[in-house]
Amino acid sequence: MQIIHTISELRAWRKTAGTVAFVPTMGNLHAGHMALIREARQRADQVVVSIFVNRLQFGQGEDFDRYPRTLEADAKLIEAECANAIVFAPDERELYPHVIQQYKVEPPAIQDELCGAFRPGHFRGVATVVTKLFNCVQPDVACFGKKDYQQLFVIQSMVEELNMPIDIIPVDTGRAEDGLALSSRNGYLSAAERAEAPRLYYHLARMKKAILGGERDYAKLAAEVVADLRIRGWSEIDYVETRNAKTLKPATHTDHDLVILIAARLGRTRLIDNLEVAC
Numbered sequence: 052m053q054i055i056h057t058i059s060e061l062r063a064w065r066k067t068a069g070t071v072a073f074v075p076t077m078g079n080l081h082a083g084h085m086a087l088i089r090e091a092r093q094r095a096d097q098v099v100v101s102i103f104v105n106r107l108q109f110g111q112g113e114d115f116d117r118y119p120r121t122l123e124a125d126a127k128l129i130e131a132e133c134a135n136a137i138v139f140a141p142d143e144r145e146l147y148p149h150v151i152q153q154y155k156v157e158p159p160a161i162q163d164e165l166c167g168a169f170r171p172g173h174f175r176g177v178a179t180v181v182t183k184l185f186n187c188v189q190p191d192v193a194c195f196g197k198k199d200y201q202q203l204f205v206i207q208s209m210v211e212e213l214n215m216p217i218d219i220i221p222v223d224t225g226r227a228e229d230g231l232a233l234s235s236r237n238g239y240l241s242a243a244e245r246a247e248a249p250r251l252y253y254h255l256a257r258m259k260k261a262i263l264g265g266e267r268d269y270a271k272l273a274a275e276v277v278a279d280l281r282i283r284g285w286s287e288i289d290y291v292e293t294r295n296a297k298t299l300k301p302a303t304h305t306d307h308d309l310v311i312l313i314a315a316r317l318g319r320t321r322l323i324d325n326l327e328v329a330c
């Protein structure tokens with residue numbers, strides 16, 4: 052494993068590499084990231100993992116400053132999973148030398164829905180940094196987790212519309228034994244919050260069962276979830292929505308590929324999760 056900090060060094064390496072599979076991350080890696088790296092290993096000669104906490108995708112009052120920076124531990128995990136991986140870990144000055152990024156990638160209206168309605172500018176920040184990272188790494192394929200379903204959708208449509216020559220590989224969400232989706236932000240949870248957090252997956256699984264059983268009143272199902280989470284002390288429930296899994300438009304009664312998406316706050320920690328339903 053080799054750690055590269057500069058774009059020029061990465062470009063020099065890229066000229067000598069064969070096909071490249073890319074896993075963009077913000078570090079603080081966990082088993083979910085390892086699944087992305089394992090998938091990447093199957094897809095190309097070389098794996099590049101980027102580690103960069105992207106200020107542009109954090110809103111005011113969000114956790115940019117307290118987001119864990121754990122490069123040494125991350126490098127060890129990557130090495131154990133993929134001994135010859137390249138870790139691209141630029142600092143802010145390397146990726147944003149003008150401090151203010153003047154050219155930004157503007158996703159379409161979906162950027163203002165679901166998570167975007169609660170995190171203005173978030174998906175612009177993601178699309179912009181991912182484009183920059185793609186330009187630095189020049190991968191053949193890139194792996195993204197389905198846990199950030201809306202992010203995956205934005206990246207897939209961006210790559211398609213901007214004719215980027217990169218295959219986007221969606222990777223299933225890694226879960227703890229009790230169902231909680233693996234996330235770097237789980238580390239913020241207190242012991243009591245950690246015990247409560249799988250409630251999101253419990254509700255997703257319950258909604259999926261109801262839909263598979265023929266229920267199509269998605270608003271009623273969502274209202275039941277919101278009521279339960281409120282009673283149990285979740286501080287904010289941003290949304291519980293059933294959408295078309297391919298278009299992310301609100302689900303209609305004739306859609307067969309659905310995704311249920313949920314975002315809620317437990318104490319200070321915002322958690323998201325989703326579950327696909329083929330019905």
Ligand code: PAF
Pocket residue numbers: 075076077103105108177180181199202
């Ligand atoms: O999913 C993430 O970790 C980030 O949004 C990404 C894709 C690395 C962009 O900063």
